[in-house]
Amino acid sequence: MSRNERGDDERSSAMSRGNIVEVQRVTVSFDGFKVLDELDFSIQRGELRFLIGPNGAGKTTLLDILTGKTKPSSGRVVFHGGGESGQESVEVNRLPEHALVRLGIGRKFQTPAVFGSLTVLENLEAAMGFRESAPGLLRGLSAQQEREISETLDRVGLRRRADVRAAVLAHGERQWLEIGMLLVQQPKLLLLDEPVAGMTRRERDRTGELVQEIAKQRSVLVVEHDMEFVRRYASTVTVLHAGRRLCEGPVEEVQRDSKVIEVYLGRAHDAGHARGGAKAPVEAQAEER
Numbered sequence: 001m002s003r004n005e006r007g008d009d010e011r012s013s014a015m016s017r018g019n020i021v022e023v024q025r026v027t028v029s030f031d032g033f034k035v036l037d038e039l040d041f042s043i044q045r046g047e048l049r050f051l052i053g054p055n056g057a058g059k060t061t062l063l064d065i066l067t068g069k070t071k072p073s074s075g076r077v078v079f080h081g082g083g084e085s086g087q088e089s090v091e092v093n094r095l096p097e098h099a100l101v102r103l104g105i106g107r108k109f110q111t112p113a114v115f116g117s118l119t120v121l122e123n124l125e126a127a128m129g130f131r132e133s134a135p136g137l138l139r140g141l142s143a144q145q146e147r148e149i150s151e152t153l154d155r156v157g158l159r160r161r162a163d164v165r166a167a168v169l170a171h172g173e174r175q176w177l178e179i180g181m182l183l184v185q186q187p188k189l190l191l192l193d194e195p196v197a198g199m200t201r202r203e204r205d206r207t208g209e210l211v212q213e214i215a216k217q218r219s220v221l222v223v224e225h226d227m228e229f230v231r232r233y234a235s236t237v238t239v240l241h242a243g244r245r246l247c248e249g250p251v252e253e254v255q256r257d258s259k260v261i262e263v264y265l266g267r268a269h270d271a272g273h274a275r276g277g278a279k280a281p282v283e284a285q286a287e288e289r
């Protein structure tokens with residue numbers, strides 16, 4: 001190996017030490033159509049990353065790849081949060097979804113998956129139980145776990161709603177409860193799919209602050225169409241288009257990029273006439289409800 005090659009190798013291993021997950025030349029094809037096209041993508045430890053792009057760009061498919069729901073046609077996904085140390089590299093494609101959840105890849109879908117008949121507190125306890133093995137569950141929660149649940153109630157702002165049944169929560173509260181349920185499972189990488197969809201402005205602001213708070217302790221990837229929210233709470237943004245990375249960088253740079261304006265942001269001003277069936281970013285939701 002030449003000195004140059006060794007240098008490249010060392011640099012790439014130094015880079016991967018800083019990354020929690022790496023998507024390496026991943027292609028996903030459905031009926032010969034490439035939804036992800038030799039995509040390279042990574043997220044650093046402790047990073048808050050936003051992912052935007054027109055409809056059909058492959059954003060959801062990328063989340064599916066990261067959680068093991070969809071297996072790539074080629075390429076690989078490496079999660080650097082495995083093993084006892086929480087630093088070991090694990091190949092995502094080789095593990096079933098539930099194993100990846102236990103390893104620390106947590107995902108929140110657009111529709112909250114909370115138990116309506118249970119209270120907020122009971123939902124958090126149930127989620128904590130999922131972290132445990134069956135014998136652990138039978139022993140009940142430890143004092144430490146109860147402390148964690150209590151801290152989570154404060155973090156997601158649901159302390160005063162602890163004994164309320166989840167079925168009667170407001171839309172925003174239900175979303176925060178689900179985020180809380182993910183947090184008690186201690187994910188190292190948290191994936192949020194359009195977390196502010198359908199929220200009022202106040203709920204969006206609280207969610208933005210919550211997401212930034214969470215990202216101080218773990219890596220977070222947020223898929224979002226609401227550009228007002230992205231501008232306000234994102235630092236680094238990746239723009240996906242036709243299964244490839246179109247642009248990546250600070251939000252101020254990304255929104256000035258002519259390619260991004262052409263394929264995505266420009267459509268905000270032409271929402272009713274978006275080309276190729278693409279949906280415009282949700283600027284209108286920024287209005288006070």
Ligand SMILES: Nc1ncnc2c1ncn2[C@@H]1O[C@H](COP(=O)(O)OP(=O)(O)OP(=O)(O)O)[C@@H](O)[C@H]1O
Binds near residue numbers: 059
């Ligand atoms: N299981 C599947 N079988 C066939 N085609 C699929 C499947 N899943 C996704 N696709 C196609 O892959 C493309 C990308 O879809 P994907 O949902 O990843 O895009 P997206 O960027 O998340 O879009 P949106 O913003 O609308 O959620 C779309 O054309 C979609 O129809």
